[in-house]
Amino acid sequence: MTNKIQKTSDKKTFEPEDTQELREEFDLKLENINKELYNSRFSESSRIIKLLIKQKLNCDLELVWTALMKQILSEINPNITTEDLSEDNFYRSSKAAGKKFIRVTSYKPNEEFSIEWFSSEAHFTKTIQIAKRGEKTLVTYVQTVKGNKAKANMFEQVLRNNYLKSEFLNFKLTMLKIKKDLNLLSDKKVKNFDIIVNSIKIKISKIRLYHK
Secondary structure, X not given: OXXXXXXXXXXXXXXXXXXXXXXXXXXXXXXXXXXXXXXXXXXXXXXXXXXXXXXXXXXXXXXXXXXXXXXXXHHHOOOOOHHHOOOOEEEEOOOOOOOOEEEEEEEEOOOEEEEXXXXXXXXXXXXXXXXXXXXXXXXXXXXXXXXOOOOOOHHHHHHHHHHHHHHHHHHHHHHHHHHHHOOOOOHHHHHOHHHHHHHHHHHHHHHHOOOO
């Protein structure tokens, strides 16, 4: 599949036959990961970990959406823009993001953006939703991971907890950058922005050493 990818300007695009092949591959992987592996309901439920974060921003919904998508897409692949997005289409993440194949499962401008991808052991989803709440905009972030085995011991629980901690900090970092773009940070935080960002990045790096 990889050698079929063609490069147009600085964007990576897929031929229709490649998209169909990827769709079939994803559908098969999803079918396999959703098969019950254990008789125990507890064991089945322990295959799934979930992170849910909500945050309100004192800003217009459309402005928040634009800033969110700009930041999220830059983390996936800086060459992708909102104009490239469509539901049930596939994209390649950047080298820094692991060069993964990603499917957009939902794209509703000013409302919801959701993606999915696979590792050799798990299915990942990330969803961002925004909604107006009075004069503020509510941002809801949900990430789920479904593995191909149940939690077996305390060490695996520690690894899962560390993964969730790193993803929480990563979302915190994303929101910090968005707040800066929207002029929502205090003067003190703007002044110390680089220090705050580096501090969060160091925490993420330390945590990720223990969940790889």
